[in-house]
Amino acid sequence: MSTTPTGNTPDTTPSLAEIAALIVSALNLEMAPSEIDPDASLFGEGLGLDSIDILEIALVISKQYGVQLRADDENNTRIFSSLRSLADYIASQKAA
Amino acid sequence: MRHPTYPLTDQPAPASIIAWQPSGPVTRHRFLTDVAHLASLLPPGGHVLNICQSRYHFLVGFAAAIVSSRISLLPSTLTPDTIRRLKADTPDLFCLHDGNLDDIDLPGFAYPDAPPAPEHDLPVPEIPSERIVAHVFTSGSTGTALTHRKTWGGLVINALAEAERLGARGHALVGTVPPQHMYGFESTVLISLHGGAAAWAGRPFYPADIADALAAVPAPRALITTPFHLRTLLDAEQALPSVDFLLSATAPLSEELAARAESICAAPLLEIYGSTETGQIASRRSTATRTWELLGEVRLRATDSGHVAEGGHVEGIVPINDVIEEVDARHFLLHGRNADLVNIAGKRTSLAFLNQQLLAVPGVQDGVFFMPEAEPDDHATRLCACVVAPGHTRQSLLQALRGRVDAAFLPRPLVFVERLPRNEASKLPRASLLALLPPAGKAAE
Numbered sequence: 001m002s003t004t005p006t007g008n009t010p011d012t013t014p015s016l017a018e019i020a021a022l023i024v025s026a027l028n029l030e031m032a033p034s035e036i037d038p039d040a041s042l043f044g045e046g047l048g049l050d051s052i053d054i055l056e057i058a059l060v061i062s063k064q065y066g067v068q069l070r071a072d073d074e075n076n077t078r079i080f081s082s083l084r085s086l087a088d089y090i091a092s093q094k095a096a
Numbered sequence: 097m098r099h100p101t102y103p104l105t106d107q108p109a110p111a112s113i114i115a116w117q118p119s120g121p122v123t124r125h126r127f128l129t130d131v132a133h134l135a136s137l138l139p140p141g142g143h144v145l146n147i148c149q150s151r152y153h154f155l156v157g158f159a160a161a162i163v164s165s166r167i168s169l170l171p172s173t174l175t176p177d178t179i180r181r182l183k184a185d186t187p188d189l190f191c192l193h194d195g196n197l198d199d200i201d202l203p204g205f206a207y208p209d210a211p212p213a214p215e216h217d218l219p220v221p222e223i224p225s226e227r228i229v230a231h232v233f234t235s236g237s238t239g240t241a242l243t244h245r246k247t248w249g250g251l252v253i254n255a256l257a258e259a260e261r262l263g264a265r266g267h268a269l270v271g272t273v274p275p276q277h278m279y280g281f282e283s284t285v286l287i288s289l290h291g292g293a294a295a296w297a298g299r300p301f302y303p304a305d306i307a308d309a310l311a312a313v314p315a316p317r318a319l320i321t322t323p324f325h326l327r328t329l330l331d332a333e334q335a336l337p338s339v340d341f342l343l344s345a346t347a348p349l350s351e352e353l354a355a356r357a358e359s360i361c362a363a364p365l366l367e368i369y370g371s372t373e374t375g376q377i378a379s380r381r382s383t384a385t386r387t388w389e390l391l392g393e394v395r396l397r398a399t400d401s402g403h404v405a406e407g408g409h410v411e412g413i414v415p416i417n418d419v420i421e422e423v424d425a426r427h428f429l430l431h432g433r434n435a436d437l438v439n440i441a442g443k444r445t446s447l448a449f450l451n452q453q454l455l456a457v458p459g460v461q462d463g464v465f466f467m468p469e470a471e472p473d474d475h476a477t478r479l480c481a482c483v484v485a486p487g488h489t490r491q492s493l494l495q496a497l498r499g500r501v502d503a504a505f506l507p508r509p510l511v512f513v514e515r516l517p518r519n520e521a522s523k524l525p526r527a528s529l530l531a532l533l534p535p536a537g538k539a540a541e
Contacts, residue, residue: 045495048503052441058302059328059332068302070305
């Protein structure tokens with residue numbers, strides 16, 4: 001279970017471990033950050049997060065990385081489809 | 097007093113604005129055109145599950161159901177179990193949607209494209225006051241689902257009383273709450289039909305979305321939201337267009353957040369108190385007073401088993417599930433919820449219902465839901481559960497629960513134990529349950 005980003009923009013991509021740690025602490029989850037599978041869904045049958053959690057995560061991400069999430073940014077569901085897609089999204093917004 | 101009929105909307109002129117879409121204002125004329133068009137296309141069933149994401153599509157769907165003598169169903173969740181139950185009660189149910197049905201096991205009907213509007217003015221339909229136009233649902237303390245039937249006259253009086261209290265006439269309303277939920281239904285949908293407001297079609301989610309939605313409608317404008325959405329909005333330090341009032345409901349708002357919201361937005365913040373059974377019955381300006389003032393002609397009365405609400409738009413005599421202290425005939429204080437009721441993110445259920453669902457999962461030998469210590473103000477509190485289920489993993493049990501209860505109520509933490517800490521009377525003392533929880537803020541392992 002690797003937590004090394006696969007993207008090729010290491011300067012701007014926050015590490016998966018870093019974002020996982022933010023999520024675990026923001027939501028007070030009963031798990032270690034390393035237990036979040038980077039490719040599993042954050043919703044439903046994966047991590048089981050709901051919209052309340054997503055808003056909390058969006059808040060810590062805006063504080064930490066200065067990235068504002070918008071629901072009409074393509075697709076909310078896609079951004080939060082996995083830890084990796086969330087990290088990629090943050091990186092793309094920071095780079096922009 | 098109720099009139100024998102009320103018009104579909106009290107918007108006074110064909111050009112009156114009843115809603116806002118990204119493309120601009122929606123006039124009463126456009127709205128009536130869309131309602132008549134949709135009503136002529138709806139399939140035969142007499143009951144509609146309206147899951148339209150656009151608040152405007154929801155509004156048209158609700159109105160089209162009314163003018164065609166159909167009943168709109170507003171369940172608080174759409175779990176497979178809920179859908180099965182609704183189908184059993186109302187077999188002619190179909191689902192009106194403006195995206196996709198997801199996994200809702202019902203005949204679907206897609207919201208149609210807008211027809212051209214006729215040149216001539218359309219009459220505003222008159223609707224009998226006693227006609228039942230909506231079913232809303234609660235889970236009672238026994239765990240069984242209860243259906244509450246809402247009449248057109250009751251909903252109209254409800255909306256007018258709220259609009260008058262808020263001074264909402266002429267305001268554009270941006271809501272962060274869904275139109276299908278009782279609070280959003282009353283404070284964005286009904287108030288646009290009766291009360292002279294005009295709801296924004298979208299349902300902004302992130303702080304930046306809320307700012308964009310407010311900027312998309314003209315002043316005077318208002319934000320219809322919850323303590324949770326309001327806190328994340330203010331914490332994000334998002335720059336906002338001017339707002340003329342803020343409305344919050346679904347959970348008590350802290351005095352600190354109320355004061356912060358008023359100071360940042362330079363606008364009054366009002367809280368609304370109500371329930372699915374009664375509709376909205378009181379409001380307060382949270383920075384000025386903790387006392388609630390009843391809406392319209394609603395009255396409270398003490399009985400042997402707690403307070404009841406009656407009069408105004410309240411249908412019959414309805415027990416209040418909170419502990420009430422009357423100040424005078426029009427004012428009261430709230431002293432906490434009935435301990436069995438749970439309200440998370442505006443979704444309400446009872447511990448009895450949740451326990452029943454937990455025990456019904458195959459392989460669960462014993463189990464109980466309970467509330468942890470309350471979270472700090474304006475954060476969403478999550479439920480905990482302890483279970484005896486040797487054949488289950490955390491994953492498999494949550495999966496089974498997901499088909500039965502709304503995701504907002506899934507336990508976090510979910511603690512597996514060999515047996516529950518029942519005392520001699522077979523009761524579960526709260527302190528013993530709390531002792532089973534992992535220390536806050538630490539990972540389980």
